[in-house]
Amino acid sequence: MSLKNKYDxxxxxxxxxxxxxxxxxxxxxLNVLLIEKRQEIGSPIRCAEGVGKKSFKKFFPVIKDEWISxxxxxVRIYSPDGTLVExxxxxxxxxxxxRKIFDRDLACMAADAxxxxxxxxxxTDLIIKDNFVKGVEGIRLGESFKVEADIVVGxxxxxxKVGRWAGINTTLKPKDIESGAEYLISGxxxxxxxxxxxxNDIAPAGYVWAFPKGENRANVGIGILGSKIGGKIPFxxxxxxxxxxxxxxxxxxxxxxxxPVSRPAKTFGxxxxxxxxxxxxxxxxxxxxxxxxxxxGIYAGEVAAECIKEEDTSEEGLKKxxxxxxxxxxEENDRSYLLKEFFINLPDGGLNAxxxxxxxxxxxxxxxxxxMRELIDKNPWIPAKLAKLFKKx
Amino acid sequence: MIxxxxxxxxxxxxxxxxxxxxxxxxxxxxxxxxxxxxVECNNCVKICPIGALEVSDESKK
Ligand SMILES: Cc1cc2nc3c(=O)[nH]c(=O)nc-3n(C[C@H](O)[C@H](O)[C@H](O)COP(=O)(O)OP(=O)(O)OC[C@H]3O[C@@H](n4cnc5c(N)ncnc54)[C@H](O)[C@@H]3O)c2cc1C
Ligand code: SF4
Ligand code: SF4
Numbered sequence: 415m416s417l418k419n420k421y422d423x424x425x426x427x428x429x430x431x432x433x434x435x436x437x438x439x440x441x442x443x444l445n446v447l448l449i450e451k452r453q454e455i456g457s458p459i460r461c462a463e464g465v466g467k468k469s470f471k472k473f474f475p476v477i478k479d480e481w482i483s484x485x486x487x488x489v490r491i492y493s494p495d496g497t498l499v500e501x502x503x504x505x506x507x508x509x510x511x512x513r514k515i516f517d518r519d520l521a522c523m524a525a526d527a528x529x530x531x532x533x534x535x536x537x538t539d540l541i542i543k544d545n546f547v548k549g550v551e552g553i554r555l556g557e558s559f560k561v562e563a564d565i566v567v568g569x570x571x572x573x574x575k576v577g578r579w580a581g582i583n584t585t586l587k588p589k590d591i592e593s594g595a596e597y598l599i600s601g602x603x604x605x606x607x608x609x610x611x612x613x614n615d616i617a618p619a620g621y622v623w624a625f626p627k628g629e630n631r632a633n634v635g636i637g638i639l640g641s642k643i644g645g646k647i648p649f650x651x652x653x654x655x656x657x658x659x660x661x662x663x664x665x666x667x668x669x670x671x672x673x674p675v676s677r678p679a680k681t682f683g684x685x686x687x688x689x690x691x692x693x694x695x696x697x698x699x700x701x702x703x704x705x706x707x708x709x710x711g712i713y714a715g716e717v718a719a720e721c722i723k724e725e726d727t728s729e730e731g732l733k734k735x736x737x738x739x740x741x742x743x744x745e746e747n748d749r750s751y752l753l754k755e756f757f758i759n760l761p762d763g764g765l766n767a768x769x770x771x772x773x774x775x776x777x778x779x780x781x782x783x784x785x786m787r788e789l790i791d792k793n794p795w796i797p798a799k800l801a802k803l804f805k806k807x
Numbered sequence: 808m809i810x811x812x813x814x815x816x817x818x819x820x821x822x823x824x825x826x827x828x829x830x831x832x833x834x835x836x837x838x839x840x841x842x843x844x845x846v847e848c849n850n851c852v853k854i855c856p857i858g859a860l861e862v863s864d865e866s867k868k
Pocket of ligand 3: 809825826827828829830831840844845846847848849850851852
């Protein structure tokens with residue numbers, strides 16, 4: 415099989431965002447090319463693999479067993495002085511995925527829907543004519559190629575260049591990205607709960623997480639806000655934590671990664687859309703980006719099909735992509751971004767006070783909104799401007 | 808000039824995201840830095856989770 419000269423849509427990057435774009439567009443009858451620069455989809459992972467059950471399930475009629483490593487029943491948050499806030503239920507509220515399998519399966523689903531999929535194939539630039547994106551230039555197994563398309567979708571992750579090539583500035587300021595490191599640790603006691611540790615000594619303007627993967631394993635990682643790094647690097651903080659907490663664990667895998675905690679970028683232009691991390695769609699407070707990548711990918715695939723049918727792939731035509739994500743991903747990002755700005759300036763005393771105010775309450779709903787409502791209820795010192803965002807409508 | 812310790816780098820692309828000059832490229836399991844376009848802001852050095860990047864000695868101060 416070889417690359418065709420022209421497709422309706424070219425998707426750059428086969429993470430969850432790109433594969434869902436390609437799958438959706440192909441199901442709508444478009445001619446789709448999905449390219450991935452890595453030789454293996456999904457590896458190495460750059461993720462702690464946690465997703466909320468409710469937000470994940472809505473995208474898939476069937477959740478395959480092999481996608482899921484662990485079903486988790488709750489989250490435990492530890493404040494700097496060790497006070498525990500637990501959000502849990504008797505049933506599963508979330509999943510820890512097996513992304514090496516999940517990501518690859520999504521790409522297979524795109525292929526099954528009719529998309530051409532090529533790995534070890536990297537986009538190096540866009541073809542731009544009269545201010546209109548017209549295709550992709552790239553390198554495949556050492557050979558340069560040019561392929562035309564009516565629409566190019568940048569699903570190229572945190573390191574995205576597709577937007578920049580089209581003149582959209584997606585550069586992140588250090589205050590808008592978490593720098594992360596993670597171990598897969600084996601041989602440690604774990605429960606089916608996700609743990610989160612807060613504190614300026616543990617993870618400045620970030621957090622340490624331990625997400626269970628099976629019976630005696632966990633993804634243990636850290637994210638630290640770029641603007642707060644100085645002297646010690648995230649890797650040092652992680653090692654300190656692991657030495658204290660998991661002395662007898664064995665480190666099976668090491669990964670690094672950046673997590674955008676910014677406002678979304680501009681996500682469309684003439685002949686171009688951005689999805690997932692490339693569009694900076696991760697949640698600025700949780701750092702979660704899998705479901706937003708999936709959701710934006712579905713929207714982009716749908717909009718591509720509509721605009722190609724209507725023969726308007728201009729910026730004006732593709733504007734409806736933003737309209738679609740604004741009401742869901744956008745609204746959540748608005749809240750979470752302001753919440754992040756509040757939390758990163760909170761000293762440990764403030765974090766402890768918040769934890770003390772709700773540590774006796776039984777919380778079952780796993781959502782930032784639900785947790786914030788409890789906190790706002792008990793802590794009148796939370797700025798009214800922020801509290802307003804979480805009011806019940 | 809920014810130098811890369813390739814034995815440390817985990818090709819995660821975090822440095823690429825903060826480079827205002829678009830001077831860094833993540834090529835699969837390999838990063839490249841284009842010294843010509845680098846504006847020596849050091850964002851990449853500070854953000855790298857593992858400390859794989861350094862300002863190298865030849866850099867003009
Ligand atoms: C340490 C860490 C922990 C995280 N934990 C969680 C978590 O627990 N839950 C959660 O929901 N999210 C988490 N995230 C975020 C999550 O991993 C991302 O939001 C998600 O992977 C975004 O999906 P995507 O499809 O947009 O991008 P990606 O999954 O990054 O996929 C982008 C793909 O594009 C490819 N690509 C890039 N450039 C090119 C090019 N020029 N040509 C061809 N291909 C290219 C890349 O190789 C890559 O495969 C975490 C992130 C990190 C770093
Ligand atoms: S941030 Fe560090 S580990 Fe990640 S790609 Fe850049 S140099 Fe490598
Ligand atoms: S020093 Fe600044 S301009 Fe140079 S490569 Fe690093 S981030 Fe880019």
